Amino acid sequence: MRSVKNHFSLVIALLSILFSMQVFLIAERSIEAYKVNLAQNYSVIAVSKKQLEIDEILEINNIISDAKELSPDSVIERLSSDMRSANVELLKLTMPKFYKLSLTHYPTPDEVKNLKSDLLKSSSIKKVEDFSHTHDTTYKLLLLFKNVVTLFAIVVLIVTILLIIKELRIWQYKHNERMSIMGLFGAALWLRSAVLFRLAIVDALIAGFLAFGIFVYLSSSPWVLEQFDTIGINIVIFNQVDDFLLILGVAMSISILLASLIVLGHKEEV
Amino acid sequence: MDKVIIAKDLSLAYSSSETIINKVNFSIDSGSFVFITGASGSGKSTLLKSLYGALKPKHGSLVVGSVELRGVSRSRLNFLRRHIGIVFQDYKLVKEWSIDKNIMLPLLINGYVKSVANNQVDKLLKHVRLNHQSGKFPLELSGGEQQRVAMARALAHNPVLILADEPTGNLDEYSSQLIWNLLEGANSQLNTTVIVVTHNIPKNLNVDYKHFHIEYGSIHEVC
Numbered sequence: 001m002r003s004v005k006n007h008f009s010l011v012i013a014l015l016s017i018l019f020s021m022q023v024f025l026i027a028e029r030s031i032e033a034y035k036v037n038l039a040q041n042y043s044v045i046a047v048s049k050k051q052l053e054i055d056e057i058l059e060i061n062n063i064i065s066d067a068k069e070l071s072p073d074s075v076i077e078r079l080s081s082d083m084r085s086a087n088v089e090l091l092k093l094t095m096p097k098f099y100k101l102s103l104t105h106y107p108t109p110d111e112v113k114n115l116k117s118d119l120l121k122s123s124s125i126k127k128v129e130d131f132s133h134t135h136d137t138t139y140k141l142l143l144l145f146k147n148v149v150t151l152f153a154i155v156v157l158i159v160t161i162l163l164i165i166k167e168l169r170i171w172q173y174k175h176n177e178r179m180s181i182m183g184l185f186g187a188a189l190w191l192r193s194a195v196l197f198r199l200a201i202v203d204a205l206i207a208g209f210l211a212f213g214i215f216v217y218l219s220s221s222p223w224v225l226e227q228f229d230t231i232g233i234n235i236v237i238f239n240q241v242d243d244f245l246l247i248l249g250v251a252m253s254i255s256i257l258l259a260s261l262i263v264l265g266h267k268e269e270v
Numbered sequence: 271m272d273k274v275i276i277a278k279d280l281s282l283a284y285s286s287s288e289t290i291i292n293k294v295n296f297s298i299d300s301g302s303f304v305f306i307t308g309a310s311g312s313g314k315s316t317l318l319k320s321l322y323g324a325l326k327p328k329h330g331s332l333v334v335g336s337v338e339l340r341g342v343s344r345s346r347l348n349f350l351r352r353h354i355g356i357v358f359q360d361y362k363l364v365k366e367w368s369i370d371k372n373i374m375l376p377l378l379i380n381g382y383v384k385s386v387a388n389n390q391v392d393k394l395l396k397h398v399r400l401n402h403q404s405g406k407f408p409l410e411l412s413g414g415e416q417q418r419v420a421m422a423r424a425l426a427h428n429p430v431l432i433l434a435d436e437p438t439g440n441l442d443e444y445s446s447q448l449i450w451n452l453l454e455g456a457n458s459q460l461n462t463t464v465i466v467v468t469h470n471i472p473k474n475l476n477v478d479y480k481h482f483h484i485e486y487g488s489i490h491e492v493c
Contacts, residue, residue, distance in 0.1 A: 178364045184322065185376045185423075186351030189344075 007203055009170060013163040014207035014254060018247050020156040022215055022238070027149040029235045030228075031142065037232060038138060039106040045070075046099045046119050047127040061118045063103050063111055070098035096126065109136055164258060171196070171262050179266050193263045200255035208248040216240065272300040274431055274463045275321065279330035282313065282320050290316045292487035293330060300430075301461040303454075303477045305468060308484035314467045317484065318435050321465065322354055323347045335430065352380055355424030355462075357434040361416045363408040369419045370395070370404055376427040394422040398452065414445025421452050432456060434466045450475065
């Protein structure tokens with residue numbers, strides 16, 4: 001019971017930090033995945049008075065990943081009912097060429113503006129439709145979500161620092177006396193600090209494995225998976241190797257930092 | 271006879287403005303039993319602290335064993351403390367450790383193997399008549415019993431010097447007598463130098479002792 005109590009406070013503090021950090025990572029991944037989705041569905045239409053080579057278009061701006069010429073057939077079909085076939089062929093030759101440009105990523109409003117301006121610099125391109133209104137609305141929504149996540153991360157960071165300071169005070173109180181007594185009997189610094197570092201490492205391991213268990217459970221939970229399916233995002237919620245190593249690394253770093261601060265701040269009782 | 275402590279022009283102070291012990295000279299023979307007395311606030315505990323390096327000399331020289339404590343390095347101080355047993359009025363036991371582990375502390379610091387240390391702890395618990403309390407924590411014991419644990423810890427590693435700061439100050443008669451017997455035994459049987467800071471020297475002591483008295487920052491031997 002005494003031993004459980006010794007570990008409880010730091011494990012809970014570490015666990016809350018690790019949980020918040022992983023939630024932040026999941027939110028970041030979701031935003032990135034959503035941006036990829038948006039990029040796949042977003043394209044710019046360029047209208048040229050003459051036929052352009054695809055490579056020629058790709059060179060205009062490096063954000064363009066692909067360009068496809070749109071077939072004018074559907075437009076001509078609507079106009080051709082009252083026309084003779086010779087006129088239809090003539091119309092086909094004189095009609096401007098439409099290109100659908102796919103982009104490497106979901107662009108910022110500035111990138112859209114630059115792209116439009118670069119395209120219009122080409123003597124052949126006469127008009128560009130960038131669907132800026134729809135793009136701006138979506139981009140602002142994404143930006144808002146990203147800002148909320150960043151704000152959440154800052155709050156978590158502040159709470160983390162407060163938790164660490166609180167733990168530091170508790171640990172200083174708990175360990176100072178023992179370290180002083182050990183010092184009175186000639187224990188070297190490493191021996192006086194050994195209990196502290198052992199406790200810190202054990203607590204980091206406990207918190208790391210608890211966080212691992214929680215996220216393995218959550219990442220396979222049907223309810224969680226359903227939520228991601230609903231918004232059409234397919235991401236790795238918890239990578240059992242990379243994320244676990246990150247969690248363990250963060251927990252170890254915080255614990256060891258905490259123990260080091262106590263050792264450095266230790267003043268022997270006189 | 272070898273000197274275990276030599277103080278020359280020793281001054282001690284907690285701050286630069288107030289000197290507690292002022293340019294005193296004294297020496298203590300190895301294997302002797304010494305009492306240091308004085309009124310409250312005279313500086314007797316301060317002098318004792320300086321002997322285990324918790325307070326560095328402000329002026330002069332203080333040699334304990336072979337270690338000069340003025341400007342002593344941390345590693346030399348640790349070396350010295352590994353050969354000293356200290357008993358405090360407030361026991362200074364680690365509350366979250368069992369009494370067995372508290373007694374074992376100096377043994378582990380001195381590099382004893384765990385099995386040897388365990389045997390030594392068992393012997394010491396019997397020696398201080400606390401073998402029935404093995405495994406308990408300090409706060410589960412009475413004040414007298416805690417001081418006996420502290421005494422066992424001070425004796426555990428067969429130190430060459432035992433420093434005791436009012437070791438019976440808060441104890442009942444039975445526990446006090448037991449502590450004096452243990453200190454006497456260490457001195458007479460193991461030839462350990464014992465220095466005790468106290469208000470009252472016990473009357474029924476069975477060893478020869480020296481008596482130093484501290485007054486107005488000076489120390490003098492009482493014949």
